[in-house]
Amino acid sequence: MTDLSIPTVRNASPHEDPRPDPSAVAAALAAAENREPIDVDQAVALLHCAGDDLTRLQSVAGAIRDEGLAAIGRPRQVTYSRKVFIPLTRLCRDRCHYCTFVTVPGKLARAGEGLYLELDEVVDLARRGAELGCKEALFTLGDRPEDRWPQAREWLTERGYSSTLDYVRAAAVAVLNETGLLPHLNPGVMSLEELRRLRPVAPSMGMMLETTSRRLFTEKGQPHYGSPDKDPLVRMQVLRDAGAARVPFTTGILVGIGESMRERAESFFAIADAHAGSGHIQEVIVQNFRAKPDTAMRSTPDAEMTEFLAAVAVARIVLGPHMRVQAPPNLVSPAECAALIASGIDDWGGVSPLTPDHVNPERPWPNLDALAARTAESDFVLTERITAQPSYVLAASEWIDPALADHVGALSDPETGLALDTRPVPLPWPAVA
Ligand SMILES: O=c1nc2n(C[C@H](O)[C@H](O)[C@H](O)CO)c3cc(O)ccc3cc-2c(=O)[nH]1
Ligand SMILES: C[C@H]1O[C@@H](n2cnc3c(N)ncnc32)[C@H](O)[C@@H]1O
Numbered sequence: 001m002t003d004l005s006i007p008t009v010r011n012a013s014p015h016e017d018p019r020p021d022p023s024a025v026a027a028a029l030a031a032a033e034n035r036e037p038i039d040v041d042q043a044v045a046l047l048h049c050a051g052d053d054l055t056r057l058q059s060v061a062g063a064i065r066d067e068g069l070a071a072i073g074r075p076r077q078v079t080y081s082r083k084v085f086i087p088l089t090r091l092c093r094d095r096c097h098y099c100t101f102v103t104v105p106g107k108l109a110r111a112g113e114g115l116y117l118e119l120d121e122v123v124d125l126a127r128r129g130a131e132l133g134c135k136e137a138l139f140t141l142g143d144r145p146e147d148r149w150p151q152a153r154e155w156l157t158e159r160g161y162s163s164t165l166d167y168v169r170a171a172a173v174a175v176l177n178e179t180g181l182l183p184h185l186n187p188g189v190m191s192l193e194e195l196r197r198l199r200p201v202a203p204s205m206g207m208m209l210e211t212t213s214r215r216l217f218t219e220k221g222q223p224h225y226g227s228p229d230k231d232p233l234v235r236m237q238v239l240r241d242a243g244a245a246r247v248p249f250t251t252g253i254l255v256g257i258g259e260s261m262r263e264r265a266e267s268f269f270a271i272a273d274a275h276a277g278s279g280h281i282q283e284v285i286v287q288n289f290r291a292k293p294d295t296a297m298r299s300t301p302d303a304e305m306t307e308f309l310a311a312v313a314v315a316r317i318v319l320g321p322h323m324r325v326q327a328p329p330n331l332v333s334p335a336e337c338a339a340l341i342a343s344g345i346d347d348w349g350g351v352s353p354l355t356p357d358h359v360n361p362e363r364p365w366p367n368l369d370a371l372a373a374r375t376a377e378s379d380f381v382l383t384e385r386i387t388a389q390p391s392y393v394l395a396a397s398e399w400i401d402p403a404l405a406d407h408v409g410a411l412s413d414p415e416t417g418l419a420l421d422t423r424p425v426p427l428p429w430p431a432v433a
């Protein structure tokens, strides 16, 4: 894709990624078509599918998705969450090489921007979103900036907060009280204690696993080198802790940051494994980041899209019919949205009629009517959900903190767990009878 202006990462030491034997690909495809459980080796083979093989792979993935949606009485629905994006702070103690969201205090000062959004700025964004029917306030921010930036620590202390996560909690409460939007928290690594403390202010939270590749973290020059929060061992612990805390949790992988096909496959199995323990992974995002090709010959733009579609299909096959599989519609072209549906997704994630995708600011959201039309072209109905996926809303006593019952109840249909056609209104938190 020539219009993709996300910064690129060059593999410092191109990792060995041997092409599987064609007979291995054929055998893995046959296993998938017969709905036999596949192992990592077979998943690696499937990630290499192109051409007619990719078409076969997509049709298996699409059929599995269709069965899963039919089983929960929502055939042919692709969901999305109408949201506002709240970039609470762009300061971060990490330095992921692919990230353009992160910034430094000096740059913020020169741009006349604060280190954090103030509470009134947060509430103002949420309120403007509410007027447009948004139901989710997505808090995405840098990880623990106070550990790196004394100015950030000072900003928090001056206002009476002990940490960035403490401030996230206060901002979520302000949004609930003053607008009724439902917070989804994506603040990076959280401890079990922090997850438990945040659970009463957000029906769902998330953190991308990114990858299980430890090499990308330990080796100098790799995209996660120098980012302590991107150690896959730390991130896997967060996934398990979110299950222990019974938080509906979003995770996923970033495709194309220098991971090998085997590492890509292992990442899906690692997520499946975390989910098998607690049943809390509410959706898995397959997000495309495109590494600069090692050689122009080997990795043409078309090949990158082929690889991405194979990754989506393999995610569906490994994670099965009951997982929601999400790919953002703003990181591909309109025509490629149809290919994502064909590859087995059932969710577009958060889409905003108001705020940009601050992580990918050069990739505007499709307008909701256009997205509905694109979805309809594939014979699916664009359906609004709230931040927690329907099955978790329907099992609220197990998954959603009682302090949020009124807020969630006001915006979701108790029969389907999907979003109601309504606008949020301020409601007191914790809810009183
Ligand atoms: O607009 C974005 N939303 C992102 N979202 C939000 C997502 O689109 C929705 O808000 C969730 O599906 C909840 O409804 C994330 C949520 C997570 O929990 C973890 C990672 C992401 C990543 C992004 C992202 O890059 N851009
Ligand atoms: C919020 C999530 O956004 C993803 N993320 C961060 N930077 C980029 C980029 N340049 N392109 C695509 N996704 C990105 C990471 O997966 C992070 O966890």
Ligand code: MET
Pocket (backbone or CB within 6 Å): 092, 099, 101, 140, 141, 142, 143, 186, 187, 188, 189, 207, 208, 359
């Ligand atoms: C812009 S990234 C947002 C969340 C967090 N900093 C992470 O990387 O997981």
Ligand code: SF4
Pocket (backbone or CB within 6 Å): 092, 093, 094, 095, 096, 099, 100, 101, 102, 141, 142, 143, 188, 227, 229
């Ligand atoms: S942790 Fe998140 S915000 Fe920080 S640099 Fe990495 S991707 Fe960017």
